[in-house]
Ligand code: PEP
């Protein structure tokens with residue numbers, strides 16, 4: 001039995017698929033039979049081509065034409081006569097196909113990377129991708145392709161990249177298990193968005209679990225049973241049935257207001273990453289989108305999304321939710337979310353580095369294109385714009401200035417946009433929380449990003465499972481900051497929401513409710529349970545409890561206080 005962090009609720013029972021995508025080993029060898037080696041290379045090419053065609057079909061269905069087009073570029077590289085000719089020449093000089101391919105690919109990549117033209121530069125990543133696939137087919141060191149699964153499996157991996165989770169075949173994946181990460185790592189957030197049970201931060205899952213092992217994944221407690229007994233399987237099947245029944249019962253909360261016993265109404269929104277996530281919002285009766293993480297539109301591709309592509313993504317979400325509010329956050333790249341084609345220098349501390357608004361204020365075109373797309377889409381619904389990672393007032397004023405410029409440009413071009421767009425910021429850096437009284441004078445709303453606020457307040461990397469115990473959502477310092485932000489926002493008459501993972505936590509919701517939080521935005525799967533919980537609470541009582549809790553000195557004492565109340569309820 002293994003124990004990790006329960007990251008996405010529910011149970012999965014099934015076969016493990018362990019991802020071990022290690023680097024390919026390439027040796028330089030001399031081959032005697034040139035024709036045979038050429039033949040080996042051709043059949044690896046053919047196999048790679050078949051795979052790419054299949055992935056393209058999948059991508060078209062799951063992700064749409066624009067993302068599927070990446071694979072057209074891959075097919076073109078695969079058939080490039082110049083590339084194939086160079087490799088053949090090397091084989092004719094008695095080199096093995098693997099080495100010939102790798103050396104040729106490296107030469108081509110260097111040429112493309114050295115070009116002035118941005119578009120051509122980006123082709124280097126495509127060449128790398130395609131040659132990696134051919135190399136794996138040549139050496140038999142297969143990378144598991146999550147978009148091409150033929151049976152239902154539980155994925156076991158060191159971690160999953162956002163691009164892996166975006167292209168994978170969701171119908172075939174029963175659950176995720178990863179070595180690293182906590183509740184707020186992107187694999188965990190993605191698992192909840194996809195409503196797939198997950199346990200993360202297991203350290204050694206990929207070495208302890210073997211391919212094909214029968215696994216029970218308990219997304220409620222974080223337990224993993226490997227090759228369990230028949231009795232255990234039966235027990236878990238019962239738990240799984242009970243969980244599914246409970247989810248069904250929650251249907252009764254659909255269409256209801258999120259209101260306490262004594263009449264305080266709040267708004268329960270959903271967090272999304274792509275327009276496809278709208279289904280989850282509608283299924284779970286979200287009252288709006290409290291956070292649209294737009295960086296997912298930029299990931300899993302080789303070029304920047306165009307203004308037009310972004311416009312159509314934002315329009316889709318705004319239209320689907322209209323008249324409910326949709327908070328679209330400007331690009332929050334950096335930290336653990338990387339864009340290979342942006343070529344950001346490697347940093348010692350990416351979470352403290354060149355990311356989010358810091359990057360957008362420097363990369364003016366990226367920022368302006370995105371704001372233009374948002375503004376143009378604003379006439380299709382109720383748009384609110386949010387800036388991430390604000391750490392001082394100057395940054396906020398600069399970001400607002402760029403927005404103003406974009407508005408003026410659109411006006412000059414005679415392009416319409418809504419004249420009623422709220423502009424807000426994430427409060428996720430302690431410095432912003434501390435000066436929230438001043439920041440509040442310049443915005444229409446705050447949304448507290450607890451995922452980062454906790455990591456920066458406690459100085460604990462949110463991805464590092466070794467220090468997971470120190471990542472404390474109940475830390476008195478974190479709760480005091482949150483309380484301060486809510487109070488400062490209200491003093492200036494603006495609404496205060498929260499879009500970090502704490503907003504969907506059953507033990508924290510009552511505390512934030514008592515502190516006066518106006519809006520909670522969470523993984524859609526948590527919305528109906530949150531509504532049920534809120535409808536059982538008294539705001540006036542929790543106001544007092546929240547006050548009492550702020551005088552406690554440790555996380556443990558605060559958790560104990562909450563749990564005691566729950567027991568007595
Ligand atoms: C947060 O930091 O709480 C947040 C919602 O943003 P992200 O998880 O995307 O960093």
Ligand code: MG
Nearest residue numbers: 428449451452
């Ligand atoms: Mg954040």
